[in-house]
Amino acid sequence: MARVPPASATGDQVRTTTCYMCACRCGIDVHLRDGKVRYIQGNPRHPVNRGVLCAKGNAGIMQHNSPARLRKPLLRVGERGERAFREIEWDEALAIASGWLSRVRAEDPDRLAFFTGRDQSQALTGWWAQQFGTVNYAAHGGFCSVNMAAAGMYTYGGSFWEFGEPDWAHTRYLMMWGVAEDHDSNPIKLGLGQLKARGAKIVVVNPVRSGYGAVADEWIGIRPGTDGLFAMALIHELLRADRIDLDYLVRHTNAHWLVIDDRGAPDDGMIARDSEGRPLCFDRGSGTLADALGCGIQPAVVGDFTLADGRRARPSFQLLAQRYLDPQYGPDAVAERCGIPADTIRRIAAELAHAAFEQSFVLPQSWTDVHGRRHEGFVARPVSMHAMRGIAAHANGFHTCRALHVLQMLLGSIDAPGGHRFQPPYPKGTPPGNRPGKTRRPDGTLDAAPLGYPQSPQDLLVDADGQPRRLDKAFSWQHPLAVHGMMHSVIRNAWAGDPYPVDTLFMFMANMSWNSAMNTRQTQKMLADRDPATGEYRIPRIIYVDAYDSEMVAWADLVLPDTTYLERYDCISVLDRPISEADAAIDAIRQPVVAPDRDVRPFQDVLLDLGARLGLPGMVREDGSARYPGGYADYIANHERAPGVGLLIGHRGEQGDTVGKGAPNPAQLEAYAADDCFFSAPVPEAGLYYKMANRDYLDWAQQLGFLPPAKGRGSREELVFQLYGETLQRFRLAARGHGEVQPPDAERARVERFFDPLPFWYAPFEHVDATADDYPLSALTQRPMFMYHAWGSQNRWLRQIAARNVLYVHPDTAAEHGVQPGERVRVESAHAAIEAEVGLHEGVEPGTVWTWNAIGKQKGAWKLAGNAPEFRRGFLLNHLIPERRADGYAHADPVTGQAAWFDLRVRLRKL
Numbered sequence: 001m002a003r004v005p006p007a008s009a010t011g012d013q014v015r016t017t018t019c020y021m022c023a024c025r026c027g028i029d030v031h032l033r034d035g036k037v038r039y040i041q042g043n044p045r046h047p048v049n050r051g052v053l054c055a056k057g058n059a060g061i062m063q064h065n066s067p068a069r070l071r072k073p074l075l076r077v078g079e080r081g082e083r084a085f086r087e088i089e090w091d092e093a094l095a096i097a098s099g100w101l102s103r104v105r106a107e108d109p110d111r112l113a114f115f116t117g118r119d120q121s122q123a124l125t126g127w128w129a130q131q132f133g134t135v136n137y138a139a140h141g142g143f144c145s146v147n148m149a150a151a152g153m154y155t156y157g158g159s160f161w162e163f164g165e166p167d168w169a170h171t172r173y174l175m176m177w178g179v180a181e182d183h184d185s186n187p188i189k190l191g192l193g194q195l196k197a198r199g200a201k202i203v204v205v206n207p208v209r210s211g212y213g214a215v216a217d218e219w220i221g222i223r224p225g226t227d228g229l230f231a232m233a234l235i236h237e238l239l240r241a242d243r244i245d246l247d248y249l250v251r252h253t254n255a256h257w258l259v260i261d262d263r264g265a266p267d268d269g270m271i272a273r274d275s276e277g278r279p280l281c282f283d284r285g286s287g288t289l290a291d292a293l294g295c296g297i298q299p300a301v302v303g304d305f306t307l308a309d310g311r312r313a314r315p316s317f318q319l320l321a322q323r324y325l326d327p328q329y330g331p332d333a334v335a336e337r338c339g340i341p342a343d344t345i346r347r348i349a350a351e352l353a354h355a356a357f358e359q360s361f362v363l364p365q366s367w368t369d370v371h372g373r374r375h376e377g378f379v380a381r382p383v384s385m386h387a388m389r390g391i392a393a394h395a396n397g398f399h400t401c402r403a404l405h406v407l408q409m410l411l412g413s414i415d416a417p418g419g420h421r422f423q424p425p426y427p428k429g430t431p432p433g434n435r436p437g438k439t440r441r442p443d444g445t446l447d448a449a450p451l452g453y454p455q456s457p458q459d460l461l462v463d464a465d466g467q468p469r470r471l472d473k474a475f476s477w478q479h480p481l482a483v484h485g486m487m488h489s490v491i492r493n494a495w496a497g498d499p500y501p502v503d504t505l506f507m508f509m510a511n512m513s514w515n516s517a518m519n520t521r522q523t524q525k526m527l528a529d530r531d532p533a534t535g536e537y538r539i540p541r542i543i544y545v546d547a548y549d550s551e552m553v554a555w556a557d558l559v560l561p562d563t564t565y566l567e568r569y570d571c572i573s574v575l576d577r578p579i580s581e582a583d584a585a586i587d588a589i590r591q592p593v594v595a596p597d598r599d600v601r602p603f604q605d606v607l608l609d610l611g612a613r614l615g616l617p618g619m620v621r622e623d624g625s626a627r628y629p630g631g632y633a634d635y636i637a638n639h640e641r642a643p644g645v646g647l648l649i650g651h652r653g654e655q656g657d658t659v660g661k662g663a664p665n666p667a668q669l670e671a672y673a674a675d676d677c678f679f680s681a682p683v684p685e686a687g688l689y690y691k692m693a694n695r696d697y698l699d700w701a702q703q704l705g706f707l708p709p710a711k712g713r714g715s716r717e718e719l720v721f722q723l724y725g726e727t728l729q730r731f732r733l734a735a736r737g738h739g740e741v742q743p744p745d746a747e748r749a750r751v752e753r754f755f756d757p758l759p760f761w762y763a764p765f766e767h768v769d770a771t772a773d774d775y776p777l778s779a780l781t782q783r784p785m786f787m788y789h790a791w792g793s794q795n796r797w798l799r800q801i802a803a804r805n806v807l808y809v810h811p812d813t814a815a816e817h818g819v820q821p822g823e824r825v826r827v828e829s830a831h832a833a834i835e836a837e838v839g840l841h842e843g844v845e846p847g848t849v850w851t852w853n854a855i856g857k858q859k860g861a862w863k864l865a866g867n868a869p870e871f872r873r874g875f876l877l878n879h880l881i882p883e884r885r886a887d888g889y890a891h892a893d894p895v896t897g898q899a900a901w902f903d904l905r906v907r908l909r910k911l
């Protein structure tokens with residue numbers, strides 16, 4: 001693509017790096033004059049944005065020059081919350097931090113709670129926590145969209161989020177569920193442009209018609225928390241009309257695998273297996289039980305069969321069909337609850353089937369499947385889905401997300417042309433094989449990284465009594481599949497000493513006293529609360545790292561100032577959150593384009609420095625010297641996770657000429673920098689679709705180190721989609737009294753209910769607790785397209801778009817309450833109340849009110865003027881959301897611990 005020059009001579013130098021004004025990670029060219037940033041331009045050569053730059057990306061220059069940037073390490077001298085600090089030198093700051101941390105590690109490493117907010121360095125931070133030896137580590141996924149990630153990983157080894165994408169080139173029908181304009185925004189905008197040009201239909205399911213909804217062909221204003229019910233009604237209709245892809249189901253899912261029906265037995269509900277542990281099906285061709293992973297069989301998907309031991313078993317598809325053909329999932333039964341007319345549900349189901357089957361075609365490309373069979377083309381199912389936080393941030397989000405994946409599977413569209421496509425390194429196992437670390441080795445390190453995917457109750461972090469071993473209670477019987485941790489529980493639990501007190505809370509880029517906290521006012525009290533017996537803070541020490549003077553800074557004892565994204569290296573790794581496309585594995589770096597003009601250091605450098613000072617095994621050599629004296633850049637290039645496997649896949653090997661696996665290359669970062677800061681490894685043409693069962697893809701993925709070698713013959717069992725969630729059934733059996741690791745009695749009924757191997761719908765708890773009469777409205781926040789981080793609302797350019805927020809209500813709702821636009825209302829939940837200014841919005845379903853996220857700021861923060869509109873006229877719904885429910889559980893999904901932000905119910909009173 002031709003490079004578009006800036007309009008006039010903008011600078012004397014152009015340096016290339018990667019944007020960090022949102023999680024999209026577009027390529028940018030930064031124009032400098034006299035060493036100062038003058039202009040930021042989209043990089044037309046970059047695969048993510050192809051030159052496109054959004055308003056946030058442009059405003060990066062103001063982020064970089066922000067008056068709110070921290071300038072030097074700070075040590076608290078007043079009370080917490082007073083913002084009274086003394087500037088100190090780095091030597092003193094690092095000596096204090098390493099002194100606190102070394103004592104913790106010597107006494108009990110779990111007394112360090114290390115939680116990082118929005119972060120692109122989890123491959124480093126998780127490894128650091130593992131080396132330190134604490135189980136109490138997590139990043140921000142638990143309060144973001146872990147339901148999306150977990151449901152995907154436990155169902156098909158992939159996810160929406162940014163780990164898969166609609167087949168923009170071929171889809172004829174796209175449904176977007178609960179998607180705001182944040183993650184992946186430039187690729188989605190570019191993709192929607194393609195769909196519009198081709199006349200493909202775009203349907204948006206969201207209580208609020210904003211952003212993508214505005215350009216959709218159809219907006220379905222669903223009631224919050226009922227998406228799963230809608231999806232199950234669509235499944236009902238497809239099954240009823242027999243409009244499903246059975247061939248796809250038996251090739252790629254466990255639809256035909258036999259489920260043992262032996263109530264009371266320890267393997268009831270598990271998959272029947274042969275003596276080698278391979279799953280069984282009933283082969284209609286031979287009339288016998290057969291290897292369900294085998295080739296040349298004609299498996300039954302319905303029926304009642306007898307196993308060799310005389311017990312009964314049925315194909316999982318039959319269980320699925322029985323469930324969703326039940327009238328309770330019929331369009332007429334769900335219409336009112338979802339706020340969608342039954343005829344609309346029937347029409348959408350028919351349109352999905354029409355797109356999948358009548359608009360199908362064959363993409364000519366020969367390929368070889370896992371059984372070695374050649375195919376002359378890829379069969380298309382040109383219907384695609386994308387979903388995000390609007391689905392995930394409900395207490396029923398895990399099962400809702402699973403229902404969406406079941407819908408996709410019935411249509412045969414996951415990784416088919418026109419469907420939802422895996423982006424390498426996905427697919428991974430269903431779920432991936434890495435379990436959370438739980439045992440400390442003799443050198444003090446954990447046996448694995450603290451976050452992972454439990455596959456059975458044995459993988460949980462619970463003590464002998466079944467009580468949580470982690471501070472946030474992730475991987476406990478309360479939230480067994482909390483695969484991203486539960487950051488939203490950390491401050492409350494640390495304050496309460498529940499399940500135990502911590503010594504040091506170490507947080508990075510997590511505004512946990514404000515817009516990333518539920519129950520915000522109370523959270524601030526907890527941060528400053530003292531134990532009356534000792535007079536000491538209940539959370540004894542807080543180290544906080546940020547680039548900006550956010551609300552959270554006020555509550556820290558020690559503040560370590562980070563750089564801006566234009567002043568440091570970052571690594572956008574396949575071990576973490578790469579920028580791959582379905583056609584290529586792609587990773588990237590950020591490089592410093594300017595030197596800091598303040599006394600600040602990149603957090604990753606600081607973390608490695610602290611690790612060396614503490615003598616953490618991976619961070620020091622045998623002589624005790626730092627293993628990565630060159631900081632994060634040194635680590636990116638030279639760290640090996642396994643022999644030949646590092647953070648970046650490009651320019652590996654001593655000569656820089658190997659891809660995927662290879663020895664560290666000290667010149668790797670220079671090679672990336674010379675090549676627009678990214679590396680792309682294209683998937684072979686024959687491996688572009690059906691990646692989960694495509695030998696051409698799997699051989700390539702194995703070669704690059706994305707997948708371990710296949711264990712057996714035929715299909716890889718770990719890549720077969722779990723239409724029926726056998727992993728979930730393992731937990732349910734434990735609740736029924738089977739196995740060595742069982743839940744405490746108090747948790748059995750809850751685990752039994754929520755670990756259903758087939759998706760089911762239940763009303764969000766808040767909708768049940770807060771009765772319709774008392775709190776009749778749902779209240780949501782949407783992240784604006786012009787502001788991604790809380791950071792953005794102190795950015796001089798972005799503040800000109802919105803420096804205050806209003807509560808948007810449907811005109812009918814406003815009329816019911818007798819309020820006019822601009823008037824103020826009291827917004828009350830069962831927990832707390834705030835005041836807000838009303839705005840009218842026809843694009844919101846009448847039972848919902850909403851506002852932009854993270855505009856309201858706390859006075860004194862962000863170096864904003866004392867009369868800034870963000871302080872006076874901005875507000876946060878977070879104040880209204882309790883972090884715990886009356887029954888003592890976190891306000892979260894019971895399966896994954898995902899924060900249930902969008903379950904909030906309120907009422908309005910005119911002021």
Ligand code: SF4
Nearest residue numbers: 019021022025026057
């Ligand atoms: S979409 Fe995100 S990464 Fe891309 S330019 Fe905008 S802010 Fe930057």
